[in-house]
Amino acid sequence: MTKWQPQDHYFHRAKKEGFIARSVYKLEEVDRRVRLLKPGQRVLDLGCHPGSWLQYCARVVVKRGLVVGVDTRKISVELPPHVKFIQADVFELSPADLQHFSKEFDVVLSDLAPATTGIRSVDSNRSSILLRQALALAEDLLVPGGHFLGKIFQGSGFDEMVKELKSRFGKVKGIKPRATRKQSKEIFLVAMDKKA
Numbered sequence: 001m002t003k004w005q006p007q008d009h010y011f012h013r014a015k016k017e018g019f020i021a022r023s024v025y026k027l028e029e030v031d032r033r034v035r036l037l038k039p040g041q042r043v044l045d046l047g048c049h050p051g052s053w054l055q056y057c058a059r060v061v062v063k064r065g066l067v068v069g070v071d072t073r074k075i076s077v078e079l080p081p082h083v084k085f086i087q088a089d090v091f092e093l094s095p096a097d098l099q100h101f102s103k104e105f106d107v108v109l110s111d112l113a114p115a116t117t118g119i120r121s122v123d124s125n126r127s128s129i130l131l132r133q134a135l136a137l138a139e140d141l142l143v144p145g146g147h148f149l150g151k152i153f154q155g156s157g158f159d160e161m162v163k164e165l166k167s168r169f170g171k172v173k174g175i176k177p178r179a180t181r182k183q184s185k186e187i188f189l190v191a192m193d194k195k196a
């Protein structure tokens, strides 16, 4: 069994590079592999606390872009003015609440994760419900040609989710970034080129 190491290589790297969490390297790897983010884009980040993905996106889209983060937990990390934050539950949020910042978005990210119980079927079911909600918001807010990245815990809803994404996007791929802990069942689904 792999030993749990809270302060591993990614933890120290994040600290050195000024990121609030090691999970930034999951997004960084996906971005490096599929070229998800570009300067000037409008990005929606669902489940953004403590804010490492917001920090990363802010650097990539630069100040002519926009990053909007949503989480039930308040963000305390300092962020530049082109990053906005809404403290809300994604199930209580309507597309109109987000359109207050931008009518549409080029990329929707979801690192939403349930509080885990350790019971694999319960956790994967909860994570697929969160991903489904992220996708519902993306459906209303993404521009045609836009991209979606969502985390899911592998389990019963997985194949169905891949099928659904394939019906709505040109390309769908599963990526397990190196920064994902060995014990974790999480996988990122990247769906590119939203169909009109």
Ligand SMILES: C[S@@+](CC[C@H](N)C(=O)[O-])C[C@H]1O[C@@H](n2cnc3c(N)ncnc32)[C@H](O)[C@@H]1O
Pocket (backbone or CB within 6 Å): 021, 023, 024, 046, 047, 048, 049, 050, 051, 052, 053, 054, 070, 071, 072, 073, 088, 089, 090, 091, 111, 112, 113, 114, 130
């Ligand atoms: C893994 S963390 C995100 C880490 C973030 N990407 C980063 O790198 O800093 C998952 C987040 O999802 C949030 N979350 C879970 N359910 C939510 C919900 N229903 N509405 C909003 N946020 C939720 C949690 O509060 C938690 O902060």
